[in-house]
Amino acid sequence: MKAAVLVADEKIEIQQCPEPSPGPGEVLIAPAYASICGTDQHVFAGEFAGRVAYPLIQGHEFSGTVAAVGAGVSDLAEGDRVTVDPIVPCLRCPACLMGRLSGCQRLKLLGVDLPGAFAGRVLASARSCFKVPEDLSLRHAALTEVYAIGCHATRRAQVDPGDVVVILGAGKLGQCVLENVRRTAARLVVVTEVVPERLQTARDLGADVVIDVGREDPVRRVAELTEGAGADRVIEAVGHARLVGPNPTEPMTQAAQMVRPAGRVVVLGQGPVPAPILFKPFVWKEAEIVASRVTLGEFPRALAMLAEGRFHPDRLITHQLPLDRAAEGFCILADPAERALKLLLEIEPPSEEIAPDTNPLPFRERAG
Numbered sequence: 001m002k003a004a005v006l007v008a009d010e011k012i013e014i015q016q017c018p019e020p021s022p023g024p025g026e027v028l029i030a031p032a033y034a035s036i037c038g039t040d041q042h043v044f045a046g047e048f049a050g051r052v053a054y055p056l057i058q059g060h061e062f063s064g065t066v067a068a069v070g071a072g073v074s075d076l077a078e079g080d081r082v083t084v085d086p087i088v089p090c091l092r093c094p095a096c097l098m099g100r101l102s103g104c105q106r107l108k109l110l111g112v113d114l115p116g117a118f119a120g121r122v123l124a125s126a127r128s129c130f131k132v133p134e135d136l137s138l139r140h141a142a143l144t145e146v147y148a149i150g151c152h153a154t155r156r157a158q159v160d161p162g163d164v165v166v167i168l169g170a171g172k173l174g175q176c177v178l179e180n181v182r183r184t185a186a187r188l189v190v191v192t193e194v195v196p197e198r199l200q201t202a203r204d205l206g207a208d209v210v211i212d213v214g215r216e217d218p219v220r221r222v223a224e225l226t227e228g229a230g231a232d233r234v235i236e237a238v239g240h241a242r243l244v245g246p247n248p249t250e251p252m253t254q255a256a257q258m259v260r261p262a263g264r265v266v267v268l269g270q271g272p273v274p275a276p277i278l279f280k281p282f283v284w285k286e287a288e289i290v291a292s293r294v295t296l297g298e299f300p301r302a303l304a305m306l307a308e309g310r311f312h313p314d315r316l317i318t319h320q321l322p323l324d325r326a327a328e329g330f331c332i333l334a335d336p337a338e339r340a341l342k343l344l345l346e347i348e349p350p351s352e353e354i355a356p357d358t359n360p361l362p363f364r365e366r367a368g
């Protein structure tokens, strides 16, 4: 099989590799589309030294078709269209034993700790596979995980009817959080961002207010919008913060200042640099800070929402390349001038699948 193999830091080669065969409980999948995720970029850049071993086949956000099933697999068959939860929790650590699999400290991730989907074939455990509904394309289904991560963060936020929710950052994850929050009964959804195209996308996807942090102080604006009360929920989806504008402060410091007393802040970003935060506002407000990592049972929800056209994956996919050009894909994502959100690699896409943007943008009239 053909595979995009990471052979050294920032070096991908297209190679012919032996095809794996499914063991008991496993499924062999022919990936159709796989997206390059932020984690893949960090691995590619060599930031996972000590965890990953080269040569590595990356890729954990993907869809595909079952090519073969191993012994004991009865609910999947050759030809089934699937997407895969790439998380393999240990099931033995304290977090796992409490059912909090997303907090597992020994979890393995397809495409990082195990061979991934940037290849003609990939192995997955049958229990990690989710059948793709008939009316959902494999192209859109490849984004199930990132929407599920947005869904998980939204559930961690426990948005109540009438809440004011602020989403810090409108990158791929911020947009997926927005798509999920927009489906709650939040009264006002505010998005902060610095890249103009991303602000526009957030507006199109139904943000009631977008704040360009390069021009405006988001803390002050949120105070104005809430008449000084503060935001009920703040979801930090910035990751790598670039401090700009009239209030160039760390996102979590902004969150501490924005959140209302007894409000809740959800942290998603995994920037590699320590960020100084003054905790006094959190303490004075007795606000909650909650982390959100990967997913915990949100795959079926995300798949159903995608199938019903409630998300707008074509707004997320900004680039698409054949697998042979995987290395170029990483360069595109690293170049701010490309204004990339999601980049899909075509591995074995179904020939009949074309990708019209069929989902209307139902909240456009509310954007302002």
Ligand SMILES: [Zn+2]
Pocket (backbone or CB within 6 Å): 037, 038, 039, 040, 060, 061
């Ligand atoms: Zn990912």
Ligand SMILES: [Zn+2]
Pocket (backbone or CB within 6 Å): 089, 090, 091, 092, 093, 094, 095, 096, 097, 103, 104, 105, 106, 107
């Ligand atoms: Zn565990």
